[in-house]
Amino acid sequence: MRLTPEEEAILGGVQGDAVRRALEYQIEVGRFWGATRFVPVTSVHMMGDIEVMGDAGLAYLRDEAARGARCRVATTTNARCMDFAHCERLGQDAGEAAKERELIATLRRMDVVTTDTCINYQTVYQPHLGEHVAWGDTGTVIYANSVFGARSNFEAGPAALAAALTGRTPEYGFHLDEHRKGTFAVELKAGLQDLADWGAVGKIVGESHQNYYAVPVFHGFGRSPTADELKHLGAALASYGSMGMFHFVGVTPEAPSVDALPRERISISENEIQNIYRSYKLGDGDARLVVFSGPQQSLFEMKRLAELFYGRKIKPGSTCVVTTNSAVLSQSEKLGYRKTLESAGVTILEGVCFYILQNLSPMREKNRWTNMVSNSAKIVNIIGAHRFNTILRRTADCVEIACSGVLR
């Protein structure tokens, strides 16, 4: 990589030990991907919680803070593994809770803004066309690249933190024009009236083209998708396909026109969507866990859930978990959605996502959960290691399952 005079100075230790080590690490990563230089970033979003970092990660962070590591760009955090208002009731480990508090305090000492959200692009920061950022939650990256036309790679915890300390990231992948072109076209012939349908599209397209550099171009859709629909599409593409970008003709800023589509063509009809719903095994028919999470709910998702749960109650013995961030929860409270949901028996967790929760496997065992039902294709994909049998269902069907206790 070609370094600027400032970058050479950082390597020489002129700006301190923490930022020197961060740049060295970024150079090694950049070298793997053939980056020729760094690009400055204006926003960093990082993953950092005790469940994924472990004692080793916490020790590293403590060490960095002690070395004087400080963020030089606006840096926010992804969803974490504990909502302290609920952790005892959920049976999370008190020792880990203490570590999580220490972790949060350490991040704040480094000037990390602990937003605890995977929907930062909805409620915290909206980068503009061409803006280089370093974001880490794959759903945030694909949204930034695709819908905003901003530029980011998947930046995992330590890589995002390094970018926060150095103010830059290696220029490879989606920072470069050459990787932002569509590589195959997807004609959307289904109605896609529910967020789960958009996630199902992401599963179909992502699973069959699992490649960071695969960029689908969606076309043929009869109306303008909403932000939440693009959110579920992106989160599923990123999760199933490890994709960092998509185009949507007439919708996203860098999409090609309909007469300039890539050569490879696939098409998705209502039948393919229905096949996805039919594909899930219902196991022992356990319907006691329904989750709206992964990603956290937006304000309008909360509104819709409040409408569906209004006047109803969760089946006794069942658990329905909704996760969101503090901004959305605050507004949901003012608008009455929170009261409606909690009156129905819904558990609302703040600043977390369900699949990230500390102690999730023991929680599953203690509650004798076998199945997990959700309207999020992303969470249905990613919670498997905790040994849940997962089932994707449309939003209203999920609410029905939560209230009836019957799995269909």
Add this chain to the structure above:
Amino acid sequence: MVEGEALVSEEGFSPRYDLDRWTGVITKPGHKLEGQSIVDRICFFPTAKGGIAAGWAFYDIKWKKIAPKAFVFGVTNPVMVQGAIFAGIPITEGWDRHPRELVRNGDHVRVDPARKVIEIL
């Protein structure tokens, strides 16, 4: 350069989606390697799945002494690379032939990232 026992997968990998990060065993129901341990293995994965957990998770499992000896990906993504480099686990991308033609689970292999060569010993 690193040597070890091969573990060859027909399915992609994510440490959060697929792995029990307390035992080093693949626990995702239905994963092609379900029930297998990745501990100290040279792991051949065709693809990487999404998610960013690997950034911290590889460091975590290395510290817990349940990490693989190396990751050999057909295609990979930045998160796997960031995580492997941070944890000091060798990682490579690209196969000129599919491992299933040449390598079986349990074969003793040597990975040399500098020369871009993998040898079955």
